[in-house]
Amino acid sequence: MRIDVKAKENSISGGTAKVTGLKVAPGDYLTITCAPTDVWKAGTSKEHTSNANGIPGKLYPINGSEQKFVVGSLIGSLDGGKTYFGIGTSLQMTIVTQGELTLAYMDINNNDNSGMVTAIAQVYKVTGK
Numbered sequence: 001m002r003i004d005v006k007a008k009e010n011s012i013s014g015g016t017a018k019v020t021g022l023k024v025a026p027g028d029y030l031t032i033t034c035a036p037t038d039v040w041k042a043g044t045s046k047e048h049t050s051n052a053n054g055i056p057g058k059l060y061p062i063n064g065s066e067q068k069f070v071v072g073s074l075i076g077s078l079d080g081g082k083t084y085f086g087i088g089t090s091l092q093m094t095i096v097t098q099g100e101l102t103l104a105y106m107d108i109n110n111n112d113n114s115g116m117v118t119a120i121a122q123v124y125k126v127t128g129k
Helices: none
Strands: 002-006 018-024 029-034 059-061 068-070 074-077 090-094 099-105 114-124
Touching (some): 002 018, 002 099, 018 114
Antiparallel strands (some): 002 114, 029 114
């Protein structure tokens, strides 16, 4: 499934996470990839431009929580945004909880964000369910 995630509209700081419609259950295998050439911006200067891996050295907490991620990175959630996990340009993981995948842009101010990345997400269901 192709999912366009926008830096401004899908930012965790003033936007809304992108609801993908992909539902997962324990034991499922999830893969998400983004082209390293897809870029978005967390500001107006060139050094604020990154791919889904984010801006090196810019690690911040999500809305005052203990979870920290790289600004400009692609992050995901399976519990409606209560907790997040890092994705970057590539993720492969076995699911341990039930939920629906949402994707977001990690940032602390979405007012000057621009651009988008396209994530390719695939859920491999456990056989015999």
